[in-house]
Amino acid sequence: MADPVLPSFDLSRNWKRVRKETLEAIVKVLDSQHFILGPEVDALEKDIASYLRVSHAAGCASGTDALLLALMALGVGPGDEVITTPYSFFATVSCITRVGATPVFADVDPDTYNISPINILDKLTAKTKAVIPVHLFGQMVQVEEFSEAISRRGAFLVEDCAQAIGATRVINGRVERAGALGDIGCFSFFPTKNLGGFGDGGLISTNSDALSVRIRSLRVHGSGKQYFHDEVGLNSRLDEIQAAILRVRLRHLETWNEERRLVDERYRTLFAEMNLGEWITPPAEAEGNRHVFHQYVIRCSHRDKLKTWLAERGITARVYYPLSLHLQPCFSFLGYKEGEFPVSESLSQKTLALPIFPELLPEEQERVAAAILEFYKNGIFDHS
Numbered sequence: 001m002a003d004p005v006l007p008s009f010d011l012s013r014n015w016k017r018v019r020k021e022t023l024e025a026i027v028k029v030l031d032s033q034h035f036i037l038g039p040e041v042d043a044l045e046k047d048i049a050s051y052l053r054v055s056h057a058a059g060c061a062s063g064t065d066a067l068l069l070a071l072m073a074l075g076v077g078p079g080d081e082v083i084t085t086p087y088s089f090f091a092t093v094s095c096i097t098r099v100g101a102t103p104v105f106a107d108v109d110p111d112t113y114n115i116s117p118i119n120i121l122d123k124l125t126a127k128t129k130a131v132i133p134v135h136l137f138g139q140m141v142q143v144e145e146f147s148e149a150i151s152r153r154g155a156f157l158v159e160d161c162a163q164a165i166g167a168t169r170v171i172n173g174r175v176e177r178a179g180a181l182g183d184i185g186c187f188s189f190f191p192t193k194n195l196g197g198f199g200d201g202g203l204i205s206t207n208s209d210a211l212s213v214r215i216r217s218l219r220v221h222g223s224g225k226q227y228f229h230d231e232v233g234l235n236s237r238l239d240e241i242q243a244a245i246l247r248v249r250l251r252h253l254e255t256w257n258e259e260r261r262l263v264d265e266r267y268r269t270l271f272a273e274m275n276l277g278e279w280i281t282p283p284a285e286a287e288g289n290r291h292v293f294h295q296y297v298i299r300c301s302h303r304d305k306l307k308t309w310l311a312e313r314g315i316t317a318r319v320y321y322p323l324s325l326h327l328q329p330c331f332s333f334l335g336y337k338e339g340e341f342p343v344s345e346s347l348s349q350k351t352l353a354l355p356i357f358p359e360l361l362p363e364e365q366e367r368v369a370a371a372i373l374e375f376y377k378n379g380i381f382d383h384s
């Protein structure tokens with residue numbers, strides 16, 4: 001008999017937990033017949049601003065648009081350099097080329113997979129207009145190690161928080177949330193994110209009154225007053241239904257993030273009990289960080305064979321990300337070569353994301369760990 005399928009994430013288990021309250025919230029919107037940028041979006045923006053402890057939050061159509069709106073609002077354009085990581089989702093970099101600016105990559109840390117502060121400082125020039133650290137897989141970058149250096153140069157800090165809502169870091173004795181440290185924070189509500197909607201959605205956070213006003217104008221075609229356009233913006237708005245769904249889900253976010261942290265503890269214990277340390281390295285949590293494990297990304301030997309081995313046993317593991325961004329065909333015009341960002345390139349060969357979601361069961365994790373043990377103990381990779 002075939003093994004039951006264990007997906008890398010299972011949204012349906014989560015749906016069952018909030019079905020009733022979500023349906024009520026959706027019906028309320030349908031009864032109001034107000035669909036775009038209305039009272040639910042206003043309320044969500046207030047809820048999230050207070051959760052992050054920032055002055056403003058503005059909904060938009062996706063995490064990708066949040067990044068694009070951020071760079072537009074900061075006036076980033078042709079001739080400007082924007083420093084970011086080569087090891088992230090595509091949208092982190094496409095927003096830079098979309099506004100006509102030049103992406104400058106800084107290599108990542110092999111343990112946290114996050115952009116390394118020292119490498120950022122190394123790449124700062126008179127042309128640097130912004131830095132986009134990505135809080136990858138749910139863990140914050142050590143932003144305090146470069147934030148002063150970049151503001152001294154008049155450059156902006158844009159945090160890509162798409163994978164890190166609820167992540168915190170202790171800085172100067174204070175607990176700081178992702179999205180509250182930079183000039184702008186960008187969030188995604190893509191369904192599989194830690195706070196996911198039932199469709200696309202995004203949000204921008206900022207402590208600047210002026211940036212908040214400009215972003216609110218840019219998301220509606222650059223108009224402060226309807227039908228009068230100060231500049232050319234986007235159509236990038238959040239739907240009332242999505243906002244209503246997200247408000248319900250925001251109430252559970254802390255619980256779900258804690259459950260993800262429990263999944264991490266259980267994996268860690270299992271790997272230690274099975275002495276898997278010789279072959280796999282679980283994700284590292286940097287000092288002072290509260291990781292929210294959007295993904296559970298290990299480093300391992302014989303990655304591709306392990307992935308196939310798990311798939312044959314019904315366990316879905318995924319690769320984030322198989323090709324470093326500096327090597328993407330669409331960025332070949334930037335002139336980067338293989339070997340220029342060795343840590344990012346090596347991670348793209350060695351990392352594997354194991355199943356993780358708040359409802360993942362201990363026995364399912366035991367199954368994953370046992371399958372990994374079987375693979376390495378029997379030397380499957382040598383003769384397959």
Ligand SMILES: *Cc1c(COP(=O)(O)O)cnc(C)c1O
Nearest residue numbers: 062063064089091092162188190
């Ligand atoms: C998901 C994601 C985005 C883009 O968000 P969308 O809502 O899918 O447009 C940007 N950056 C990172 C790091 C992401 O994971």
